[in-house]
Amino acid sequence: MSDVTTPRFRSVLDRFVAYKPGKVVVSPEGRSFKLSSNESPHGPLPSVLDAIGEAAANVNRYPDNNATALIEAIASHCGVPTDHVAVGCGSVGVSQMLLEAVAEPGAEIVYAWRSFEAYPLLVALSGASAVQVPLRDETHDLAAMADAITEHTRLVFVCNPNNPTGTVVRRAEIERFLDRVPADCLVVLDEAYREYVRDDEVPDGLAMYGDRPNLAVLRTFSKAYGLAGLRIGYLVAHPLVAGAIRKTFLPFSVNSVAQAAGVASLAATGELLARVEDTVKERERVRDALLADGWTVPPTEANFVWLRLGDRTTEFSEACDAQGVSVRPFAGEGARVSIGSPEENDAFLAVAHSFPHGG
């Protein structure tokens, strides 16, 4: 027993460490390339900056708590009714809202592992139990995930493409999985990287949730739409689900600047998707260069690549740091490297090229 009396905290806080964001590193020559958080390498479009500036002039006022204009713009962009949409403070915020709506002690939440690092954190905080189903060949094992569902399972996260491996699950496989999930268990299809997908066999969740009231599609403005710093995510689902999730919204947690930027970004979808196309081309160039160098890189449909480095992960990450390239290492497993500008990607490829590797 410690002799210091402290405020009492939930015991769950002793069992995990707080979310670790991607870091910024600077080389001795002053170079700094951030490839650790899957952000867009581009700054906001002029039209979006204008909207941000206008909204900034009114920040003495509370935001529209119903995010009316933003939800209308999202609904129209997705071709769905407005009561199918709920927004939150990033899709991490929406994930927390989903858990607020379904999780309690005794409930189980199923997700693949390794996958998005926010899942274990949010599930632990929610009071529910996490059921992690190992990836198979760095890909969601949907059959094993369906097997892991019990009468206590309230929600299953399916991250497609998967962060950090970039791998996908395809239409037939997902439909087979959804057919096996009980109707009272919610499936959350996290499509944070949807805009980068070029494989036709990867279904668009929005085309799938129509006749499945237990399927919710999660999207974000943080990646292809380049607004990671403003924190907007959304969910599209049947009105019963969207309505339940809206009840858990932390009041005013999608701020007025974010709402305005989100509306302006959807209006500039064409320009933003052209940038995504450049990133997709760079992704193929980077993967091809790595393969030519003898690396093993799973096919990726996202804006990052995964290097299976095993126990050399930390060493690789340090070699990158020394050149001012920040990547996301998962010690003992591998490193996730975002696709950035051609110059940034070249800096990463140079490190990978000279790093001794057996594939």
Ligand SMILES: *Cc1c(COP(=O)(O)O)cnc(C)c1O
């Ligand atoms: C980046 C990412 C998100 C986006 O999170 P925001 O809170 O919207 O910034 C969501 N899901 C996955 C799997 C991601 O990699």
